[in-house]
Amino acid sequence: MEEVKLFGFWPSPFSLRVIWALKLKGVDYEYIEEDLPHNKSNLLLQYNPVHKKIPVLVHGGKPIAESLVILEYIDEVWPQNPLLPKDPYERSIARFWAKFIDEKSRPMWEFFQKFGEEQEEAIKNNFEILRTIEENGLGDKKFFGGDKIGLADLVFGMAIHLLAPMEEVAGVKLIKADTFPRLHAWKKNFSEQPTIKDNFPDHNKVVEFLKIRRETSRISAHPNQ
C-alpha cells in the first residue's frame, strides 16, 4: 500500500473534511500539521506551488490539492463507505450541494469578522444561504447523502466545527431548532456519527483560536478603540 500523507491545519474545515473521509474509509495516513499562516513548510510549497494552501494529500509521492478534488480522489481510490452514490443523477446532486456549500462557506463566516450594521447584513445573508441549503439541499433527508453521510455532509460539517463556535464567540445564533429545524436536526445527527465524533478538534481550543481572530478583526475594524 502506497504511503498517504495529509498536510493540514487543525482549525481548518478544509483539512478536517479530508481527515473525515480518510477515517471513514479506514485509510492509514501520516498527518503533517502546518504552522499557518506565516510558517508554511517547504514541502507544502513544493506540493502546492499554485495555491500554497492546505489541505494537500500526497499519495505515493503524488500531491493532490483542493479539498473537493481530494475528496473525490479518496472516494475513487478507496471505494469502501462511498461518499458519492452510484447513480449519475444522484451524484450530480451531491456534487452540486458540496460545491454550493463549499463556495458559500467563506461568505458564511463573514459575520464573524464584522461588527454593527455590516454584521447585521452578513447575518441576513447567512439566513438566505441556510434557507436554500435546508429547503433545496437537505429537504426531508436525514443527511445530504440520504441515510448515510456523503460528500455534501462532510462539506457542511463546518457548520458544527467552525460556524457553531463562531456563533458562540460572536454571540449570534444562526441555526436554531425553530428557524432551521432540519439543519438543527442534521447537526445533531452528523455530530453523533462515530467517525465525526472521534475526529473533532477540541471545542475550547477552537473557541480560544476564534476569540483571538475576532479580537484581531475588531482592532482592524475600530483601530482607535
Next chain:
Amino acid sequence: MEKSDLKVKVLGTWSSPFVMRARIALNMKSVNYEFLQERLWEGKSERLLKSNPVHKKVPVLIHGDKLICESLIIVEYIDEVWPSAPSILHSDPNERAIARFWAAYLDDKWFPSMRSIGFARGEDEKKAAIAEFEKGLVLLEKAFGNCRKGKPFFGGDQIGYLDIAFGCFLGWLRVTETTSGIKLLSEAKTPALINWAHRFCSDAAVKDVMPDTEKLAEFAKMIASKRRGEAPPKS
C-alpha cells in the same frame, strides 16, 4: 426506456463558455439534444428560474425530467450516463484529480482574471490585470506540458475534461486580445498552447459550437452598452 434514450435539452446561450462545455461533451458522445436559447440580456426567463432556482444561471442540462446544473458537474454527468467511448474523464484517479484541479483553477482564478482585463479602468489597472492573467497562462502552458505526455491534447489523443474546461474560453480570450490589442497567447510564452488552441477549435465536437470571434466581439459591445444604459444598436 433506457436512461440514455430520454430526451436531452441544453438551456443556454451561444456565447457562454460554460454552456459550450455541456454541448461539446454531448457532441463527443454523439448525443442529439435540443438547444433552448435564453436571451439573458433581456432578463432571466421563467423557464430558467424554474430550471435552476438556486443559481438562476446557464447551462442547465435537461435529461428526461431531470435537471442538472453547473457546467463541470454536467460534463461529468454526461460522461457517466453515456460511458461509451470516447471517455471524457481519464480512467486513472490521479489524472482525474489533476484535471479537476486545473478546471477549478480556471473557474476560480483564471477566468475571473480575464474578466478583470475588460473591467480595468486606466492603463495601470489594465497592465496589472494583463500581467496577472499572463502569469496564469504560463502556469497553464506548464500544466499542458505535464498533462499531455507528448500527445496533442490535455486528454491525450483526444480532447478530454480539461481540454473542454479550458478550450471553452478561447472565444472570449480572442475577443480580449482584440479589445486590449495584446496577444495573450504568444509564441514567446505559450507556444504549445497556441497549437493546442488550433487543434481544439478544429475538433469535430467543438467547431460548430465555438462562436465566431467577430460575432462574439459585437455581442460583447452590445452587452457593454446595455450595462452603460445606452440604447441597443439597431440590428
